[in-house]
Amino acid sequence: MTTRAWVLHPDIQTNRDRKDPQPALEEAMALAHALPGLEVVGGEVVRLPKAHPGQLFGSGKLEELRQRLTDQEIGLVLIDGPVSPVQQRNLEKAWKTKLLDRTGLILEIFSDRARTREGVLQVEMAALSYQRTRLVRAWTHLERQRGGLGFVGGPGETQIEADRRAIDEQLTRLRRQLAKVVKTRELHRAARAKVPFPIIALVGYTNAGKSTLFNRLTGADVMAKDMLFATLDPTMRAVDLPSGRRVILSDTVGFISSLPTQLVAAFRATLEEVLAADLILHVRDISHDETEAQDADVRRILSDLGVDENTRVIEVWNKVDLLAEEEQLALIRQAERREDVVVVSALTGLGVEALLAEAEHTLDEVRMRKELILSFSSGKQRAWLYDQGVVEAEQQTDDGFVVTVNWTQGQARQFHEL
Template sequence: MTRAWVLHPDIKSDPDRRDAPMALDEAVSLAHALPDLEVVGHEVVPLPRPQPGMLFGSGKIAELAERLKAAEVELVLVDGPVTPVQQRNLEKEWKVKLLDRTGLILEIFSDRAATREGVLQVEMAHLSYQRTRLVRAWTHLERQRGGLGFVGGPGETQIEADRRAIDEQLVRLRRQLDKVVRTRDLHRKARAKVPYPIVALVGYTNAGKSTLFNRLTGAEVMAKDMLFATLDPTMRKVTLPTGADVILSDTVGFISDLPTELVAAFRATLEEVLAADVVVHVRDISHPETDEQAADVRAILESLGVAEETAQIELWNKIDLLDADEAEALRLRATREDGVFVVSALTGQGLDEMLQAVTRALGEERRREELVLGYDEGRKRAWLFERGLVEGEQQGEDGFRLQLNWSARDRARFASMD
């Protein structure tokens, strides 16, 4: 186990400054998401403004050096951006390895990514991050490499050689990723022929999406009290109360200050959200910063290009963690807001109402109708039976007389078979 210490710089001059104790709690949760780390200490460091060379002032650096040495710390996690120069200087001063927020999130992504696409995206994000930090390397990277002009020309520095190697690797990874994305696109097109509507679960990390997904589908997606427990979207078929089938998609959790290069790297992982017919925004309503988290999720959805016309439902989850008075007040509030439901993914409370709302949002209100198909229309008849739309059937002189229970969407798909 690596002994780690978490620091949250509370920068007074930062206009977007977050509540420091809350931000520190989240940073510690991020650290706990890596299995090989033991967090032996954490603190908020008040800072009027960042120092260009060292981030912190010299007095604070000396004070922290003593604490880190006494606790035998091997890794310092700084919850915020650290420049390559600051990282190099702090590592020298404290004689420890240092990761900033982006570096830590990348480590978690590396540990969690499960699909081929996820792994490739993480590698690309890692390399892009490393490329910007080559300047922090030790003096061996500043040596000039003589040459005969075969590779990079005479006098190419080690930094230039490393940067070129990273660029070549990025090109290779992009080609591999293009192949994976093309294969995935074929799968999506095959699914579109079914085609079931997609209901995507989104929300801040640790909001309870995977617990909800497991309860609705019976799947065993990793659902731990841990940030980024799910990184790759998992998809399962779910039958709504009306009998209609949908595909439920559990996606990676969002987080505040997620580096832009990571949002870009995981765009394809989140593309099921772009294809969704209904987006279900799961909120941890018991969290003190639930409103700020919800704002972060909405901003990311907007940046991903989720269409405004896509139906959205909001779930206020973890109601079981609140006392009776608070829970009742939230229920009353939710009744006054459109498309908001108070639920507990853990106990199942409120989920029936939520599923009925999903049904309404999909326009899946069903109607009983009779349909006559000729004996030569076996393919259409098979299609109706495959989807469980047939409640009864008689055979007559003119063909099959079918009693159907179907939605407008089913009817439209059936009509498109002509």
């Protein structure tokens, strides 16, 4: 059974983070199309002088929308923005239909796409955190109270408090399970660290073409579709650069503007692959009308994640095949004048060889030579350096060893964490 859905983008004039409404509506509709079982009937921008605290829309607009939703037999309204629990309850009552805000919709998509144990746990945790905020204090009368014995203190707990406590207990269980999964991932990462292969991470706005590029570079068969969040769980493969040098390529979940805070926190462990990378390939859909805004969103999220500003980034201007020939040539000339920019088409293969060559050149550049002073008791660190194959020279002194290493920034971070 498909559910008929209608998308609304509230264009609130007083909102300081207000976006260009038409592209924002188009992205929200693309999000709706990404969720199976929905028939997206239509969508519209609703201009509001300010948000009504109780029902988001004014009474006139509320009635106008109710009539439209009834005429179209809409079963689900998707609102592109935050909706408070009180607003959600009042709107569902007024329109007699189910309602999801942007966070709820993204959670639904992630829940549908998660495949790995870690992904499923992270989505479930994010969904419970979101659900906890949706518990509107609707039942506070005595019939909804569960009796206490009287000597514990207070008349018992209301149903909402019981629900909240049940969610908190479930969150605690999930955190324990996720900690085990994350520990396994850390062990895998530590095992990879012993093999001196640099890590290259693909990042970018959702639907920028990361998975198509990943498949092109690795020969893998990762799901790559023209839809938002086609990839959710991270995938890693070995890739040989033109010189024969081997690297590990990591495909990650796509970023999006206004990513729910619950998801940023839940997926931090997954995105730690980006933090461990020696090189980041920032894949951009250069044909998109909002490519500059998407670029700013990705950079902001990378900064929030704590990506070191010293980590080298190559901008990959993808989907150039969707542009006219003159625009392609202009972009190629523009990229030639800039460092760390490569124009490609992951679909046709245009520019992929140049991208691999640029990646190799950048990795060679980012290796740093450094002198380390190690005491005789630093046997673990010294053994790790030799395992990594980064030691160029070593001299013994009265106090220990002076070791000259030639390593990547990622290896330097790993060494300081030992």
